[in-house]
Amino acid sequence: MKLLAWAIVSLGLLTSASTPMAAQEARQGDRVELRQNYPNPFNPETTIPFTLPASLFAGGQKPVVSLRIYNVLAQLVSIPILQGSGQPLDNVQLEWNGTGEYSAYWDGKVLRSDREAASGVYVYQLVVNGERFTGKMTIVK
Numbered sequence: 001m002k003l004l005a006w007a008i009v010s011l012g013l014l015t016s017a018s019t020p021m022a023a024q025e026a027r028q029g030d031r032v033e034l035r036q037n038y039p040n041p042f043n044p045e046t047t048i049p050f051t052l053p054a055s056l057f058a059g060g061q062k063p064v065v066s067l068r069i070y071n072v073l074a075q076l077v078s079i080p081i082l083q084g085s086g087q088p089l090d091n092v093q094l095e096w097n098g099t100g101e102y103s104a105y106w107d108g109k110v111l112r113s114d115r116e117a118a119s120g121v122y123v124y125q126l127v128v129n130g131e132r133f134t135g136k137m138t139i140v141k
Contacts, residue, residue, distance in 0.1 A: 030055045034126045034133040037106075041138040044108035044116055048080060048135070050126055052100045062093035066127040067104050077122060078111045080104035108139065116141075 033051040040046065048067065056063040067089040069078045079088045083103045094102065108116050119141045126133040 032056075032126070032128050032131065032133060034124075034135050036135060037124065037137045041140040042108070043139060043141050046106050046108070046137065047083070048104045048106065048124055048126075048137075050102055050104070050133075052094065052102065052128065054096070054100060056128070057096040062095060063129050064091055065089060065094050066091050068125050068127075069106060070123045070125065071117075072121055072123070074123075076111060077117055078106055078109065080106040080124075 030053045032053065035049045035051070037046045037048045050067075052063060052065075067080050068076055069080065071077050079090050081087060081104065082089050082092065082094075083105050089104050110117055117139055119139050122137050122139065124135050124137060126135075
């Protein structure tokens with residue numbers, strides 16, 4: 001009886017598991033995606049890629065986007081810049097770029113200073129129209 005129950009549960013898990021194609025379709029779907037920074041760990045600079053779906057730009061709308069980097073004490077360390085524009089990603093209304101692929105650049109410096117951030121773990125938070133997405137990165141020196 002236990003073997004039959006185990007087989008039914010296993011079969012149910014297998015049939016409900018996503019296939020690579022389903023995962024790819026979800027990736028191209030209607031959701032914001034914040035990806036892992038690279039290189040990670042890094043020294044002294046890094047890139048943080050993110051994707052915005054076309055639906056956010058429907059009807060000529062421009063999503064409001066912010067990206068901030070915090071230390072483990074939840075203190076603001078930096079606001080990266082949008083690659084290609086040099087503009088800090090702080091409540092910026094983004095234009096549709098044709099792909100939805102964007103990236104931010106952080107030079108590893110503490111906000112409003114020339115001081116490099118210390119080695120350790122940092123949290124980066126993307127906010128798109130009030131919705132938050134979070135990632136973690138490491139600086140190694």
